[in-house]
Amino acid sequence: MFFSQMKRNAAKNRKNNGLFFGSLVIAVVAFYTLLSMDKQDVMRFLKTVESDAVSRLLRLIPVVYAVSLFFVFFLVYFSYHYQLNERRREFGMYLMLGMKRSKLFVMLMGETLLNSVISIVIGIPSALFLTEAISLITVKLAGLGIIGHEITWSFAAVIETAAGFAAVQLFAMMILSVKLARTEPAQLLKPDTPDTQSIISVKKSRKSFAVGCILLIAAYMMGVLALDSLDVLIVLLILISGTAGTFLFYRGAGAVIGRRIQKKGAEKSGLYTFTGRQIQENVLCQYKTLAVSSLLLLIALSCISYGIGTVVSSQANTEKTTDFSIQDGAEGKDVLKILGSPECGKYISDYYPVFLNMIDAEVHEVSVDGLKEAVRTLKNVKDKDMQENIVEYIDTNEGYEYVIALSSYNHIRKAAGKDEIILGEHEAGFFTSGREYPERMDVYRSALKNGAYIEVDGQKYKIREEIYCENVVADRQITLDKAFIIPDEMYQKIAADSHVPFCYNAVLRPEVAGKEGYMQSIQKASEFLKANGLEYESYLSGIGRRLFYAVAGSYITIYLGFLFMIIANTSVALKYLMQQQANRKRCRTLLMLGADISDICASSAKQIRLFSGMLLAVAAVSSVFAVWSMFNGFMRLPEGASAKDVFLLTGAAFCIFIATQMIYVMIIERAGRKEIYRLSER
Amino acid sequence: MKQDKVLEVENIIKVYGKGGNRTEALKGISFDVLSGEFLGIMGPSGSGKTTLLNSIATMIKVTSGKIRLKGEDISSFKGRELSDYRGKKIGYLFQEFELLDNLTARENIILPLSLHGITGREAEPALKKLAWHFGIEDELDKFPSQMSGGQKQRTAAARALIGNPSIVLADEPTGALDSKNSKVLMDCLAAINEEEARTIVMVTHDANAASYCSRILFIQDGRLFHELRRDVKTETTDEFYERIVTVLSQLGGGSANVL
Numbered sequence: 001m002f003f004s005q006m007k008r009n010a011a012k013n014r015k016n017n018g019l020f021f022g023s024l025v026i027a028v029v030a031f032y033t034l035l036s037m038d039k040q041d042v043m044r045f046l047k048t049v050e051s052d053a054v055s056r057l058l059r060l061i062p063v064v065y066a067v068s069l070f071f072v073f074f075l076v077y078f079s080y081h082y083q084l085n086e087r088r089r090e091f092g093m094y095l096m097l098g099m100k101r102s103k104l105f106v107m108l109m110g111e112t113l114l115n116s117v118i119s120i121v122i123g124i125p126s127a128l129f130l131t132e133a134i135s136l137i138t139v140k141l142a143g144l145g146i147i148g149h150e151i152t153w154s155f156a157a158v159i160e161t162a163a164g165f166a167a168v169q170l171f172a173m174m175i176l177s178v179k180l181a182r183t184e185p186a187q188l189l190k191p192d193t194p195d196t197q198s199i200i201s202v203k204k205s206r207k208s209f210a211v212g213c214i215l216l217i218a219a220y221m222m223g224v225l226a227l228d229s230l231d232v233l234i235v236l237l238i239l240i241s242g243t244a245g246t247f248l249f250y251r252g253a254g255a256v257i258g259r260r261i262q263k264k265g266a267e268k269s270g271l272y273t274f275t276g277r278q279i280q281e282n283v284l285c286q287y288k289t290l291a292v293s294s295l296l297l298l299i300a301l302s303c304i305s306y307g308i309g310t311v312v313s314s315q316a317n318t319e320k321t322t323d324f325s326i327q328d329g330a331e332g333k334d335v336l337k338i339l340g341s342p343e344c345g346k347y348i349s350d351y352y353p354v355f356l357n358m359i360d361a362e363v364h365e366v367s368v369d370g371l372k373e374a375v376r377t378l379k380n381v382k383d384k385d386m387q388e389n390i391v392e393y394i395d396t397n398e399g400y401e402y403v404i405a406l407s408s409y410n411h412i413r414k415a416a417g418k419d420e421i422i423l424g425e426h427e428a429g430f431f432t433s434g435r436e437y438p439e440r441m442d443v444y445r446s447a448l449k450n451g452a453y454i455e456v457d458g459q460k461y462k463i464r465e466e467i468y469c470e471n472v473v474a475d476r477q478i479t480l481d482k483a484f485i486i487p488d489e490m491y492q493k494i495a496a497d498s499h500v501p502f503c504y505n506a507v508l509r510p511e512v513a514g515k516e517g518y519m520q521s522i523q524k525a526s527e528f529l530k531a532n533g534l535e536y537e538s539y540l541s542g543i544g545r546r547l548f549y550a551v552a553g554s555y556i557t558i559y560l561g562f563l564f565m566i567i568a569n570t571s572v573a574l575k576y577l578m579q580q581q582a583n584r585k586r587c588r589t590l591l592m593l594g595a596d597i598s599d600i601c602a603s604s605a606k607q608i609r610l611f612s613g614m615l616l617a618v619a620a621v622s623s624v625f626a627v628w629s630m631f632n633g634f635m636r637l638p639e640g641a642s643a644k645d646v647f648l649l650t651g652a653a654f655c656i657f658i659a660t661q662m663i664y665v666m667i668i669e670r671a672g673r674k675e676i677y678r679l680s681e682r
Numbered sequence: 683m684k685q686d687k688v689l690e691v692e693n694i695i696k697v698y699g700k701g702g703n704r705t706e707a708l709k710g711i712s713f714d715v716l717s718g719e720f721l722g723i724m725g726p727s728g729s730g731k732t733t734l735l736n737s738i739a740t741m742i743k744v745t746s747g748k749i750r751l752k753g754e755d756i757s758s759f760k761g762r763e764l765s766d767y768r769g770k771k772i773g774y775l776f777q778e779f780e781l782l783d784n785l786t787a788r789e790n791i792i793l794p795l796s797l798h799g800i801t802g803r804e805a806e807p808a809l810k811k812l813a814w815h816f817g818i819e820d821e822l823d824k825f826p827s828q829m830s831g832g833q834k835q836r837t838a839a840a841r842a843l844i845g846n847p848s849i850v851l852a853d854e855p856t857g858a859l860d861s862k863n864s865k866v867l868m869d870c871l872a873a874i875n876e877e878e879a880r881t882i883v884m885v886t887h888d889a890n891a892a893s894y895c896s897r898i899l900f901i902q903d904g905r906l907f908h909e910l911r912r913d914v915k916t917e918t919t920d921e922f923y924e925r926i927v928t929v930l931s932q933l934g935g936g937s938a939n940v941l
Binding site (some may be wrong): 210267269274277583585597 | 806
């Protein structure tokens with residue numbers, strides 16, 4: 001009988017607290033997703049190319065898991081606190097009827113365990129489904145869409161998820177049950193009284209509202225103007241003033257609402273004053289929850305935005321110009337022979353030599369003073385240090401500047417789907433591989449518009465205004481701060497070993513890649529090249545490295561972002577429900593005084609909407625500044641990455657936040673309406 | 683002079699539960715309340731007096747019988763009619779005050795009016811008068827948690843009266859007050875009954891409070907069982923109190939002992 005009662009109670013808990021139960025299932029999904037990371041396609045692939053970095057990343061996962069468990073613990077604790085409060089009288093009765101405290105404890109723990117098991121049973125299959133989807137999406141997002149897919153599941157992750165999840169639940173319940181067991185039955189049987197507004201003086205709260213606003217604005221300004229220095233003191237100041245500002249803002253907001261009611265209330269009728277006072281009370285009593293949740297949402301959105309930024313940045317670098325770069329060793333002729341063989345043709349559709357080398361400065365006189373001067377005379381440069389740095393080091397090559405033959409470079413452009421460059425007479429192009437340093441790019445770009453030129457053997461060559469930065473080789477093993485694209489004839493004349501190509505670039509046959517998947521086909525082609533004794537680098541390792549940065553940067557931040565969001569939303573919803581629980585008596589009084597049921601429902605809906613609106617509004621404003629500071633400060637997007645994409649995607653993430661919040665609001669609204677109708681029954 | 687009937691209660695029966703659990707709380711009670719009357723309803727615990735009051739207040743539905751307020755049958759009310767009845771035609775005074783503790787005294791008092799579309803500014807004259815009458819003028823901007831029990835109940839009384847209802851229903855209004863505050867409240871209610879001819883129906887256990895009434899109905903086991911009338915002009919409250927106590931002392935012994 002005891003067990004069946006436990007089962008009944010657990011079922012009732014799930015039914016009455018659907019919102020919370022849903023959040024628990026989401027938590028299970030999130031945990032499994034995180035813990036099974038090493039079994040997911042992307043990670044399996046990355047392990048083969050970047051095993052060191054991957055294992056470092058994977059070592060980080062337990063830490064992230066612990067952090068998530070820590071936050072989820074609070075969520076669970078709040079929720080059980082609320083649920084047990086609802087059932088206080090029931091427990092009081094049990095104790096009065098002679099149930100032993102130990103038995104009550106066992107009953108509660110049993111209920112918790114049962115519900116944990118059910119959440120896990122629902123959560124794990126959903127998680128498997130989600131991880132599959134994530135695998136596919138990540139691959140797609142990273143611009144590959146071609147890695148062979150394999151359905152996997154991780155037994156270890158299931159065990160770890162279940163263990164961590166159940167432990168958090170049982171631990172929270174244990175603390176609460178011990179507290180409960182210490183309460184006298186008489187205390188339990190007494191009805192629960194609402195948190196009435198603690199009366200803080202109007203003056204004091206108005207002051208705290210004003211100080212809160214000032215601190216928030218200060219934090220925003222510091223973030224936007226000074227965060228790029230990444231000075232510890234500044235970061236600390238922003239954190240402190242932002243956090244304190246949020247708390248003070250919410251603490252004082254109640255008084256501002258109160259003032260509005262007093263000012264407007266006299267002119268209004270109906271439930272205006274009541275609704276206003278309810279919101280005021282909710283804000284006054286829950287300002288800490290509001291502040292914490294608002295900050296959590298801010299962190300969540302910043303995490304997600306950062307993650308999106310990383311993905312977009314890494315994608316900007318994944319532009320593929322070639323699949324293989326094959327070294328032209330001593331047996332240079334062999335390379336051409338092998339590449340030209342019909343067997344190779346099965347894999348390779350096109351190949352071309354890349355002519356890139358230094359100018360033979362012993363024979364030719366080279367000067368980059370024209371470029372140096374163009375950089376030096378720039379005005380209004382945002383990053384002065386960068387400008388000085390470039391001026392100082394620009395001529396350290398002492399004439400041994402790198403040059404690229406125009407035809408080779410145009411081949412590369414073509415592979416990337418871009419137009420050919422046509423150089424005019426006495427004209428050269430400027431190449432750099434330093435795309436991820438936007439400040440440096442900015443300086444160069446301005447310099448090129450400032451009339452930069454290079455001088456070879458006394459002849460000035462004007463440098464075109466556009467900067468070229470398509471990858472010259474398959475994997476970006478070579479980094480060239482600067483190189484000049486010059487006509488082939490000129491290359492033949494001035495470059496050292498001008499007839500020997502730097503390497504041969506080869507392009508994989510698209511039909512094969514389409515049929516077998518990119519990974520398989522590139523591996524097969526690699527095997528063929530290796531078997532023929534060629535030294536090469538492939539786009540595969542490039543993908544690996546880039547993908548790794550994308551995954552490492554985005555996966556965990558986006559995961560944490562969504563987890564924070566769920567926690568913030570659920571805890572606000574729970575706190576609100578707790579407050580609403582205490583409102584039944586008021587609702588009954590209102591009905592008795594002749595309030596219309598539909599008016600009360602409308603008031604209750606307005607309360608929750610405004611309450612969640614207050615939460616979202618502050619989070620939204622703070623997030624705008626946070627994201628702005630982030631991309632303006634320490635996380636400049638590389639060249640080619642679209643800031644618009646990042647902001648649009650971040651905006652989309654925020655819309656998801658709002659949608660999630662709306663779901664919570666709707667659930668609470670419906671619960672409130674049901675309760676009001678129940679109360680109005682005679 | 684023939685007084686108007688404000689409330690007519692006609693053979694009302696209230697049954698809780700079904701089958702074996704069936705309990706008859708009211709077994710056919712009939713009485714009238716005249717305009718300007720201060721009617722007390724007394725009886726031992728479980729006699730059905732609160733059920734009776736709640737039926738009149740539309741908090742519960744009677745099983746059969748009719749309750750008419752100024753000739754209108756209230757048991758058929760639904761929706762807007764019902765809330766209008768509650769808000770405009772009756773005022774209700776609860777034992778536990780039932781003030782909304784997040785509203786100031788002022789906002790609590792005018793709530794029944796604002797629920798029916800009257801703004802705070804329009805309600806101000808009526809509010810001022812009642813606040814003066816109940817001696818809570820200095821408390822108007824306080825929240826309930828800042829007031830004493832007596833002040834809270836007087837605030838609640840002002841709230842019950844502000845809509846100028848046809849009848850005020852009071853359920854043990856002194857139940858949560860000490861004797862001093864009970865006296866202040868009853869003095870105020872009696873004065874407003876006398877000066878403004880407001881009709882009050884009060885359920886009480888307290889013989890002291892009941893002695894302010896002009897008529898008392900005694901209920902036992904869901905039936906009307908005795909009635910006391912006071913001639914307000916000749917009989918003092920103290921004398922009436924003596925008579926009430928005598929009836930109460932005999933109530934326990936069954937109807938055979940009563941005069």
